[in-house]
Amino acid sequence: MKKDQEIFNLIKKEDKRQRYGIELIASENFVSSDVMSAMGSCLTNKYAEGYPRKRYYGGCEVVDEIEEIAINRAKKLFGVEYVNVQPHSGSQANAAVMLACLNAGDKILGFNLSHGGHLTHGSPVNFSGKLYENAFYNVEENTGLVDYNKIEDIAIKEKPQMIICGASAYSQDWNYEYFRKIADKVGAILLADISHPSGLIAAKLLNDPAPYCDIITTTTHKTLRGPRGGMIMMGKDFENPWNSKSPKGNIKKMSTILNSGVFPGSQGGPLEHIIAAKAVAFREALNPKFKEYAKQIMKNAKIMSNCFMEKGYKIISGGTENHCMLIDLRNKGITGKEAEKSLGNADITVNKNMVPFDTTSPFITSGMRLGTPAITTRGITEKEIPKMVNLIDKVISNHENKDVIMDVKYHVNNLMKEFPIYSY
């Protein structure tokens, strides 16, 4: 059969977009060629419902070995006792945990989506807000920071069965020890969703949730620089104090409950090609070079936020201590939607984002979220960051001027030619 030119031409077009543009979406990255090869391998042909050595299909000897290697590398990387590498995505990982640990109608206390949380932390438009009751904590209007005393008060009032710490757009580290204290006070399960900073946590540059949180979920494709996917971990396995006994009356181990929350609870066949790519990415993250990469992500982010602040931009929570920043554009006379569009015309990719106490809709927004994992993979350092911020500021300040935008695009394309993507 003839090659599908319609699709392959579009892939080429996207490849060009990625190569010549500045990628500042905080949740994106460029994987290595080994990760890419594992994803595009024959493993995609294999069905393997179940877990290594306990499958519902024949011919799983090889994928069993691959999945075991992925699990063992993740255990070593995060220093944890339990790992499930099968969730197809971060949302699937959270869904499996909730299915395993909660009953319909139980209450989740999560970080408000419009303050930096994620859809799967109880948003009414998501399964997590439709199947479960929700309660939220926020950032403070004057500081842009979460107030742990207030979270404690909300938890005492709301009595949630699950508390979630973690975010999609929060530029500060988390005090997991404090969350543990709160969860113990109200008898809640404590889930840390480290989807965004997991690469920085693996590199031991941010607080470690494993000693304090009952369960940890993450995506594998953000700062961790693996394939698009999810994962569930526990620092230590434990007997589940909240839920179901087995038919024989034995209290089940949490690992058993979580595994069945993924399969058969919420997924069918695991994506063994993606699991192989996860294993490759974990090996890369175990290499000391990854720590240098993670340090550079944070250095770039810090310098970027300082450069923006020097130009009068308001960074929520006054700066960043991880890989991302949320910029309130209300003093710049431009909405998040307009900023995303005009920067996109100059080949700079960002995403519009609600800011805390935003009065616009999620389709318009008053802010934009920026992150440095992808540009850092391409070799960008603190030397180029001020140049990038100047280019972004030029577009924001002249967003209706096509000539300025075309001039910035020219500079963006030339700059990125100096930092090739090696992975594919």
Ligand SMILES: Cc1ncc(COP(=O)(O)O)c(C=O)c1O
């Ligand atoms: C904190 C958090 N949790 C979960 C997810 C969901 O991940 P996915 O898009 O793979 O479903 C994201 C994705 O952005 C996230 O930021």
